[in-house]
């Protein structure tokens with residue numbers, strides 16, 4: 260397939276002309292063999308010279324009269340060529356050359372472009388010329404002129420056609436191009452100049468009796484003059500385009516998510532401030548958002564269907580493929596904090612010559628991020644129920660890997676941590692017991708008793724998340740090694756291979772009817788389960804100590820993901836409100852909606868700041884000192900997410916409660932987090948205790 264036919268047949272998933280143009284401009288010309296299709300640099304300069312020559316050859320002695328203002332326009336354009344035009348890099352690539360709505364073929368019933376015609380003028384060059392040229396119908400009001408031209412009368416922007424700024428916002432956000440205000444005057448004037456030259460050529464041919472447009476060509480001379488006059492009028496204006504797109508500008512349907520992606524991805528790292536991500540994080544964030552758009556969101560329904568089918572306790576083959584892709588893209592194990600990575604590097608890879616930075620083993624240890632830095636990324640993963648595990652950043656694996664990274668011996672790390680880091684196996688955390696109130700872990704009754712070189716485990720656990728997963732091979736179990744020791748020294752954590760005789764998975768528990776297949780939440784009995792004594796973590800009686808270390812970052816990851824889930828809820832809510840009409844107006848135009856939407860945004864931003872602050876304190880002060888703010892985040896995030904998602908479901912009406920959107924599943928998951936990893940009341944108790952302690956100091 261040639262490059263152009265490839266582009267022509269581009270299945271334009273973008274629904275509007277702007278989106279289609281952005282898709283064309285994003286085409287990798289090298290990949291389709293068009294890298295030599297034209298020179299990229301100095302496109303405008305060459306074009307001005309070319310169309311000036313063309314004009315001169317169509318006018319003058321024995322031909323239609325030359326219009327002095329046209330020559331002056333050529334001069335002005337040459338004096339105002341944007342600096343960026345000399346570059347062959349940014350903003351250059353495939354140029355259509357005649358991109359306008361009448362060269363687009365729209366689907367007869369759906370809101371999308373299915374073909375782009377007339378590639379005669381296509382080449383490589385400055386793509387902003389296409390954007391400006393396609394914007395001309397917004398600029399030219401032919402009816403105000405003293406001529407008439409069949410089919411070209413300007414009648415105002417028809418209903419359904421987005422205004423110019425919206426068109427440009429959509430284009431810029433999808434193509435990742437800057438807002439074109441700086442050189443907009445030039446690009447529009449150039450487009451008018453080029454059109455004038457073309458019309459002058461047509462008119463000349465008409466005077467010679469060989470114009471292809473028939474009688475219509477008779478008016479093209481006047482049109483050429485009108486174009487030039489309009490160009491000068493445009494140049495003389497003080498303001499032609501806002502400096503920035505209007506805040507909250509609605510982007511055409513279907514591109515909202517991408518617009519959001521760009522908006523979020525474009526936080527300037529040059530700005531000073533506590534919560535301004537580094538360039539490295541911004542790059543990862545952009546990559547992650549793209550991965551979500553390209554691979555996760557399109558697969559969500561497929562994963563959901565699989566999880567409802569009779570094969571639901573198996574892994575969807577696409578999941579493993581996406582994991583490989585995520586690993587390749589460097590979006591793997593991003594949760595691993597710097598200090599934990601350093602310990603594992605020392606223990607696991609110290610003697611190996613191939614463990615230099617950049618080796619595949621090194622990639623297993625994440626990207627060297629702090630908890631705060633990870634916060635900006637984990638949030639993005641939280642937008643989809645299915646995303647975290649694709650990046651090997653799902654619960655409970657992250658908490659379990661963290662335990663092994665921090666407290667595991669070299670042998671424990673080689674045996675269990677490495678395959679977990681590789682994503683080859685999964686794990687569970689077994690603490691909660693059905694017969695006792697496990698929010699107070701001093702209540703737990705499962706016994707771990709030493710017998711020679713073994714420990715023997717007896718007890719029942721439930722809500723062991725991930726234990727139903729066919730890849731789950733290892734559990735970290737919390738039980739009591741000494742029932743007579745001081746209250747917080749009785750508990751220990753131990754590694755249990757799920758295949759050990761005596762380990763029986765009894766049933767998957769349901770959460771509001773979701774069994775969360777294929778990972779599930781298992782009830783498990785342990786009957787005389789014998790595991791090697793070397794499986795103990797850190798030592799007898801150290802269970803609480805480990806729990807404090809494990810639960811801090813793990814809890815915060817939940818909070819980060821909840822921010823993302825709420826953000827997804829906001830996006831869906833806004834999209835729905837802008838597209839659905841009730842009682843004669845869009846939902847977004849009803850006053851009650853606006854107030855609710857604004858309150859959701861206020862709460863979301865409050866919670867996000869709290870979560871980021873908690874991550875920052877975790878990095879700077881450690882788990883123990885940060886426990887107050889961690890508890891605050893753990894209370895605030897699920898409650899906020901529930902509110903936002905509930906509102907999003909409300910705006911969707913019946914659809915919101917169905918499984919046709921992701922909202923109900925996100926809500927159900929958020930609801931569990933008012934209980935899982937400690938009920939709200941326990942965290943509130945901890946916050947209040949610290950508050951009172953401070954008062955007494």
Ligand SMILES: Cc1cc2nc3c(=O)[nH]c(=O)nc-3n(C[C@H](O)[C@H](O)[C@H](O)COP(=O)(O)OP(=O)(O)OC[C@H]3O[C@@H](n4cnc5c(N)ncnc54)[C@H](O)[C@@H]3O)c2cc1C
Pocket residue numbers: 655687688689690691692695696697698699721722723724725770780931934935936937938939940941944
């Ligand atoms: C979806 C899901 C996944 C889970 N995954 C795991 C897992 O992987 N591993 C694991 O070990 N556990 C897991 N859990 C269990 C979870 O951690 C426990 O349910 C939680 O710690 C509460 O324990 P409990 O159920 O025994 O409730 P209880 O301890 O019986 O508490 C019940 C209620 O009592 C009240 N209460 C408790 N303490 C106080 C207090 N101090 N002040 C006022 N009121 C209080 C609260 O309202 C609380 O919700 C999961 C739970 C769910 C729902």
